[in-house]
Amino acid sequence: MSEQHEHDRKDGFVPSYILEKLAERGNETAKETLIVTERIKKEDLKKNEVESIIAGAVGQSKRLNYDSETTEEMQRKLVRNEGDGPVQDQSVNNAYDFCGKTLEYYRNKLGLNSIDGRGMNVISNVHFGKNMLNAFWGQDQLSFGDGNGRDFKNFTNGIDVVAHECSHAVTQFMNELIYExxxxxxxxxxxxxxxxxxxxxxxxxxxxxxxxxxxxxxxxxxxxxxxxxxxxxxxxxxxxxxxxxxxxxxxxxxxxxxxxxxxxxxxxxxxxxxxxxxxxxxxxxxxxxxxxxxxxxxxxxxxxxxxxxxxxxxxxxxxxxxxxxxxxxxxxxxxxxxxxxxxxxxxxxxxx
Ligand SMILES: [Zn+2]
Structure with missing residues (x-):
């Protein structure tokens, strides 16, 4: 792979070398998560097909929450749109609320309109993969695994996870620090x-x-x-x-x-x-x-x-x-x- 592509290969919330250590101890979900992580990192290199989500010059960002239904498909089923009330699924509500708090912090404390400064919509996919031990910013959207309940719980449980991944987007739009x-x-x-x-x-x-x-x-x-x-x-x-x-x-x-x-x-x-x-x-x-x-x-x-x-x-x-x-x-x-x-x-x- 050429050097210039290297920086697009952003890792998930759980670093691959940590997953490798878990896999060495015989942890099967860690092995599976590594495979998914590598695939997502590779696909992230493809020309983005979701550029339409960048809402023009100055937009009002919307939160769009999707359920991957334990597949590795992004934007599979829209389950909560901006302004919709809470749903039964706590992962959906966490992703919605925590993205909301992250956007609120960026807007009120730092004067940034959404994660790209231009009101970009924030798309989240919950129940991504089967018990996946990770969360990602990739292909201009957020994806959260459910964890296996032993090493990791559902990744939408952590406000810091959500804000951390959203902030990779902010860096991407602000100064493109190469990921190495x-x-x-x-x-x-x-x-x-x-x-x-x-x-x-x-x-x-x-x-x-x-x-x-x-x-x-x-x-x-x-x-x-x-x-x-x-x-x-x-x-x-x-x-x-x-x-x-x-x-x-x-x-x-x-x-x-x-x-x-x-x-x-x-x-x-x-x-x-x-x-x-x-x-x-x-x-x-x-x-x-x-x-x-x-x-x-x-x-x-x-x-x-x-x-x-x-x-x-x-x-x-x-x-x-x-x-x-x-x-x-x-x-x-x-x-x-x-x-x-x-x-x-x-x-x-x-x-x-
Ligand atoms: Zn990170």
Whole structure:
């Protein structure tokens, strides 16, 4: 496969290398999920047939919920349209409500009209696949597996899962970070940032009261831990969580391993966000990251951690000047970067 296609191969919510570890332990649904995951990643490379869902210049986004009825077919049966009342099926209602809360957060806190900034419709497919252990953003829509009830529960149970996957769409439309190595880890990181921010917004939590876990509401009784990841303490969420929390433990990985560590190394910037949010609050920190993410000159498709945090540092200075962030925001980001070993470069490229 050519390199330029590589970035379209977005992983599901559960990284393939985690599913491989489960499969090695003889887990049959993990094996089946890997096959489905690979197929969806490949099909995502095809020219999109659903571009019509992008609703022109400025539209009013609709939530369209479909039931895949345990097949791997997207948009199989429309079960809840925008404005329809709740249905019997809790997965449908969760997808509808959590997409709604995610859109509300982006609109009210960050000024973004839907996930593409232009009022795109948000399509969800629930009961996708047979007991599939994953959730995806692919082919410009969301798909959620039911889980097997042992390793993972229904993936619509987690507001952070829904907001994380929606945020892959936001990144796709905002700066197209290539899904490999550090740019891929930044892509994953942004989805965890927004997944956590939306989760805290819905649950009425603050940076201090939140647990900062990712995927804690979808792991089942046989999952060897309490969540998939921890933004507060990377590497501690489960036996399979191998995220380092410092650049000293960063090693170049081959692309065959988690696309060069897109899930493994997202923990390092995640920790910076957690520390910044402790200092200035989660919503201001999310505004800062979101603002920086618009800086396509610095956060280019292959941006590194150092480049991304230079954009965040610049955005912090601008937002402080505009009175949109407290004065301590700039120092908070720099301190947090120092704590995980990420350099902050000044505009002329010298280390501060
Ligand atoms: Zn992701």
């Amino acid at each position: 190595r550090q740019s891929g880890a930044l892509n994953e990181h942004f989805s965890d940032v927004m997944g956590s921010a939306v989760k805290q917004y819905v649950k009425g939590q603050t940076a201090q009261t939140a647990d900062w876990l990712i995927g804690d509401e979808i792991v089942g009784p046989e999952w060897p831990g309490i969540a998939l990841r921890s933004m507060k303490a990377p590497g501690t969420a489960s036996e399979l969580d191998d995220q380092p929390a410092h650049m000293n433990d960063y090693r170049e990985l081959p692309l065959s391993q988690d696309n060069g560590g897109v899930h493994k190394y997202s923990g390092i910037p995640n920790k910076v966000f957690f520390l910044t949010a402790q200092a200035i609050g989660t919503d201001p920190a999310a505004l800062l990251w979101f603002t920086a993410w618009h800086n396509r000159e610095i956060i280019h498709p292959r941006a590194t951690f150092v480049e991304a945090f230079r954009a965040i540092d610049l955005a912090a200075e601008q937002l402080v000047q505009q009175g949109k962030l407290p004065r301590e925001a700039v120092e908070a980001v720099r301190n947090a970067c120092r704590e995980v070993g990420i350099q902050i470069l000044s505009p002329v490229g010298h280390e501060r």
